[in-house]
Amino acid sequence: MLTFIGLGLSNEKGLTQEAMDALKSADIVYLETYTSPLSKIKIPKAQEVSRTFVEDGRKILSESSDKNLILLCYGDPVVATTHMGLRVRAERNGIDTKVIHSASILSAIPGETGLHSYKFGRTVTMTRAAPAKNLYVYHSLHANLLNGLHSLILLEYDSSSNFFLDPKAAIRSLLETEQEQKKLVIPPECFIIVCSRVGQSTQRIVGGKASSLSKKNFGKPPHAIVLPGELHYTEEEALRHVCKIKDDVTGNSARVKLPAVEMVSKYVTKAKKALEGARSRAQKEGKRFDSLFENVELYTLDAERFLNEGKYELAILSIGYAEGLLDSLNFTNQLDVEW
Amino acid sequence: MLTFIGLGLSNEKGLTQEAMDALKSADIVYLETYTSPLSKIKIPKAQEVSRTFVEDGRKILSESSDKNLILLCYGDPVVATTHMGLRVRAERNGIDTKVIHSASILSAIPGETGLHSYKFGRTVTMTRAAPAKNLYVYHSLHANLLNGLHSLILLEYDSSSNFFLDPKAAIRSLLETEQEQKKLVIPPECFIIVCSRVGQSTQRIVGGKASSLSKKNFGKPPHAIVLPGELHYTEEEALRHVCKIKDDVTGNSARVKLPAVEMVSKYVTKAKKALEGARSRAQKEGKRFDSLFENVELYTLDAERFLNEGKYELAILSIGYAEGLLDSLNFTNQLDVEW
Numbered sequence: 001m002l003t004f005i006g007l008g009l010s011n012e013k014g015l016t017q018e019a020m021d022a023l024k025s026a027d028i029v030y031l032e033t034y035t036s037p038l039s040k041i042k043i044p045k046a047q048e049v050s051r052t053f054v055e056d057g058r059k060i061l062s063e064s065s066d067k068n069l070i071l072l073c074y075g076d077p078v079v080a081t082t083h084m085g086l087r088v089r090a091e092r093n094g095i096d097t098k099v100i101h102s103a104s105i106l107s108a109i110p111g112e113t114g115l116h117s118y119k120f121g122r123t124v125t126m127t128r129a130a131p132a133k134n135l136y137v138y139h140s141l142h143a144n145l146l147n148g149l150h151s152l153i154l155l156e157y158d159s160s161s162n163f164f165l166d167p168k169a170a171i172r173s174l175l176e177t178e179q180e181q182k183k184l185v186i187p188p189e190c191f192i193i194v195c196s197r198v199g200q201s202t203q204r205i206v207g208g209k210a211s212s213l214s215k216k217n218f219g220k221p222p223h224a225i226v227l228p229g230e231l232h233y234t235e236e237e238a239l240r241h242v243c244k245i246k247d248d249v250t251g252n253s254a255r256v257k258l259p260a261v262e263m264v265s266k267y268v269t270k271a272k273k274a275l276e277g278a279r280s281r282a283q284k285e286g287k288r289f290d291s292l293f294e295n296v297e298l299y300t301l302d303a304e305r306f307l308n309e310g311k312y313e314l315a316i317l318s319i320g321y322a323e324g325l326l327d328s329l330n331f332t333n334q335l336d337v338e339w
Numbered sequence: 340m341l342t343f344i345g346l347g348l349s350n351e352k353g354l355t356q357e358a359m360d361a362l363k364s365a366d367i368v369y370l371e372t373y374t375s376p377l378s379k380i381k382i383p384k385a386q387e388v389s390r391t392f393v394e395d396g397r398k399i400l401s402e403s404s405d406k407n408l409i410l411l412c413y414g415d416p417v418v419a420t421t422h423m424g425l426r427v428r429a430e431r432n433g434i435d436t437k438v439i440h441s442a443s444i445l446s447a448i449p450g451e452t453g454l455h456s457y458k459f460g461r462t463v464t465m466t467r468a469a470p471a472k473n474l475y476v477y478h479s480l481h482a483n484l485l486n487g488l489h490s491l492i493l494l495e496y497d498s499s500s501n502f503f504l505d506p507k508a509a510i511r512s513l514l515e516t517e518q519e520q521k522k523l524v525i526p527p528e529c530f531i532i533v534c535s536r537v538g539q540s541t542q543r544i545v546g547g548k549a550s551s552l553s554k555k556n557f558g559k560p561p562h563a564i565v566l567p568g569e570l571h572y573t574e575e576e577a578l579r580h581v582c583k584i585k586d587d588v589t590g591n592s593a594r595v596k597l598p599a600v601e602m603v604s605k606y607v608t609k610a611k612k613a614l615e616g617a618r619s620r621a622q623k624e625g626k627r628f629d630s631l632f633e634n635v636e637l638y639t640l641d642a643e644r645f646l647n648e649g650k651y652e653l654a655i656l657s658i659g660y661a662e663g664l665l666d667s668l669n670f671t672n673q674l675d676v677e678w
Contacts, residue, residue: 008355009440016441017359018352076442078450084577088453091580099450101348101442101538102355103415106456108440111417114427117445118464122488123457143486149461199440238423241430259652267656292670299663313598316652317606317659324638324663331631331664334671 002064002090004077006102009199011041019100027067030060032074033159046072051159057086064095076104105224108198109152112205113226114238121149121229126170127156128163138177141227142185145256148230155223164221167194171214171225184255186210186227191250193226193239194218207245229253260312264303267319270339271300274326278337287335296326341403341429343416345441348538350380358439366406369399371413372498385411390498396425403434415443444563447537448491451544452565453577460488460568465509466495467502477516480566481524484595487569494562503560506533510553510564523594525549525566530589532565532578533557546584568592599651603642606658609678610639613665617676626674635665 003022008014015023023029023043031046032054054060054071063069077083078099087097110117121144124137137153144151155165174186186192188211196204196218206213228235231251239249275296282289299322306315329335342361347353354362362368362382370385371393392398393410402408416422417438426436449456460483463476476492483490494504513525525531527550535543535557545552567574570590578588614635621628638661645654668674 006442008357010357013357013360014355014440016347016353016355018349020356021352076446076450078453079446079456081455081573084450084453084581085573088573088576088580097581099447101353101447101450103345103440103442104446107415107418107443107445108438111415111423111438111440114417114423116420117418118462121461122459122486125457147461147482234420234424234427237427241427242423242436263652263656289671292667295670312652313602313655316655317602320656320659321663321666324660324665325667325670326663327660328631328664328667328671331634332628332667332671332673333630 001068001096001098002060002087003068003070003098003100004083004087005070005072005100006076006104007041007072007074008102009075009105009108010201012043014102014199015043016100016102019102022070022100025068026070028063028069029072030054030070031072041072043072051082054086055082057089060086061090061093061095064090065093076101076106079104079106103199105154105198105222106152109195109224109226112195112198112203112243113193113235114242115150115226115228115235116232119148119150119229119232119235120152121147123152123154125154125156126165126173126225128165128169134173134177135181138174138181138183138185141174142183142256145185145227145229145253146258148253150229151227153225153227155221155225157221164223167196167218167223167225168214168216171210175210175214185252187255190252191228191248193228193243193245194223195226196220196223198222198224205243205245207239207243207249208247227252258312260316261307264307264312264315264319267323268300268303268307271296271303271319271322271326274337274339275300278326278329278335281337282335285335289329289335292325292329296322299325340407341399341426341434341436342407342409342439343422343426343436344409344411344439345415345443346380346411346413347441348414348444348447349540351382353441353538354382355439355441358441361409361439364407365409367402367408368411369393369409370411380411382411390421393425394421396428399425400429400432400434403429404432415440415445418443418445442538444493444537444561445491448534448563448565451534451537451542451582452532452574453581454489454565454567454574455571458487458489458568458571458574459491460486462491462493464493464495465504465512465564467504467508473512473516474520477513477520477522477524480513481522481595484524484566484568484592485597487592489568490566492564492566494560494564496560503562506535506557506562506564507553507555510549514549514553524591526594529591530567530587532567532582532584533562534565535559535562537561537563544582544584546578546582546588547586566591597651599655600646603646603651603654603658606662607639607642607646610635610642610658610661610665613676613678614639617665617668617674620676621674624674628668628674631664631668635661638664 005019029046030049193207230253303319368385369388532546569592642658
């Protein structure tokens with residue numbers, strides 16, 4: 001039998017009563033040391049094992065085929081793919097498996113920040129290595145903001161080199177990506193939150209401008225960053241009164257516009273001006289395109305209406321159509337239309 | 340001092356060591372009974388209190404101003420807005436607050452299903468009451484699927500009437516919404532997962548077609564439903580070998596298309612056909628619109644290219660423009676273009 005037991009967010013104090021019972025009847029207890037730099041953990045019988053040992057898994061599998069083996073993991077176990085891989089291999093080999101859950105950063109962050117858990121979008125992990133991967137982080141943050149959702153950004157930890165991506169470095173990297181991408185996902189003045197050592201006695205939640213937090217030291221890991229989307233007033237209250245954030249607490253969704261909204265707004269203005277010019281030129285030249293002009297006008301108004309109704313595809317289609325109608329006069333040499 | 344303590348997913352066995360220590364030094368212990376129908380909980384000193392009592396909160400606040408008061412809650416506390424409201428009121432009144440976290444359904448579900456936690460989108464709650472609210476659930480599921488993400492659907496629980504929305508009823512309601520909305524979010528043959536009593540000894544994870552699960556009984560609450568988005572092969576393996584799901588395990592994102600993709604595909608076909616017709620009619624009538632026709636063709640090809648590149652806004656704009664160009668011949672009575 002292979003039992004995965006969650007250590008929660010701090011040390012052995014995060015073990016549940018169910019976990020304590022299971023530990024009593026265990027034959028072998030392994031303590032995984034790689035997933036996060038917790039406080040020193042004291043558990044009788046437990047042998048510390050490395051990431052490689054768990055990933056390889058052969059000893060664990062052979063021992064758990066006839067013994068009660070426990071693998072202790074940070075947080076709520078099996079959320080990590082390594083554990084699930086091991087669990088699948090065990091079950092395929094006819095070894096029973098079980099998880100005894102404990103606290104996880106995934107639920108503790110909403111609990112400690114007051115941000116509503118159902119308003120979090122996709123969670124992302126930032127790594128030091130690949131800028132391409134962090135571009136994916138940026139796009140995920142963008143998608144969450146467009147939907148008004150908060151983003152939880154976990155930071156890479158590598159036990160072999162004892163490397164934990166520092167919040168400063170992570171924020172700087174995101175600010176650099178912002179300078180290239182310019183989607184207003186994380187401009188220097190935007191409001192973000194750094195959550196350090198959540199669930200431990202030294203927990204600290206700091207909120208402020210990205211630019212100023214990119215210069216702050218947050219002490220020992222683990223850390224996570226939250227980019228809030230739309231903020232409900234109860235969320236703002238919690239950030240101010242529970243997390244004691246003095247800086248301006250503001251959501252980040254309002255400034256992020258769908259590409260469709262920007263596109264249609266811009267082209268509607270252009271089309272209206274071009275139509276006005278075309279009408280006056282046609283009059284001067286004594287030409288008449290009444291039906292065409294009327295339709296350009298109607299489809300431009302349609303585009304605005306669809307935009308207001310949130311029907312973005314129809315809005316773009318309408319303004320494209322209006323442009324095409326008007327521009328046809330150029331291609332058929334009937335009138336010089338200027339854009 | 341007001342301390343919120345998580346009970347985890349089952350009974351008092353979900354309390355952590357830290358929680359046990361805190362309970363020893365507590366003056367008053369309240370046990371909230373409303374959030375979920377757990378197994379009977381045995382905690383010395385604990386007085387059961389109702390939802391109304393916690394929402395009102397005045398007794399809790401006055402007592403915790405000079406005593407060590409503990410509020411025991413299902414799962415990981417303060418994720419519920421009621422708790423956070425109470426925490427904010429306490430802090431505003433100068434009362435220190437603290438949370439001792441425990442296991443939450445939010446992290447246990449990825450752990451038990453093998454679905455990657457970072458591939459979950461927005462979590463939604465389904466209620467029995469408002470169809471409008473469930474329409475919002477449907478749209479959230481749609482948005483998650485479009486992004487390849489899994490959806491966790493929590494089901495309403497009302498302690499006052501001891502009502503827990505049954506998975507059967509929830510699935511049926513979603514299937515009905517599908518019949519009206521027709522976005523292929525949850526057609527009868529799609530693969531979904533019902534997670535019952537997660538973290539308890541009677542836990543059961545059942546996967547299968549929505550239509551067949553809508554007729555199944557899942558026993559005692561709590562339940563949650565998962566609609567998987569794109570499935571990685573390791574996720575499929577976990578569902579088959581850990582959850583022992585015999586039915587076809589398939590993701591649901593592939594069949595869900597962006598409105599833009601459908602729109603552009605349809606209009607490109609229409610525009611090509613209309614252009615072909617217009618060219619042959621122009622030839623018959625001895626008229627020439629070479630430059631216009633050429634541009635209709637180029638912008639139609641552009642639309643296809645942008646679509647393949649995932650540039651949906653530009654794809655729609657291009658096809659709209661191509662349509663407008665071609666249709667102008669109708670409005671200026673130069674040629675009869677049929678669509």
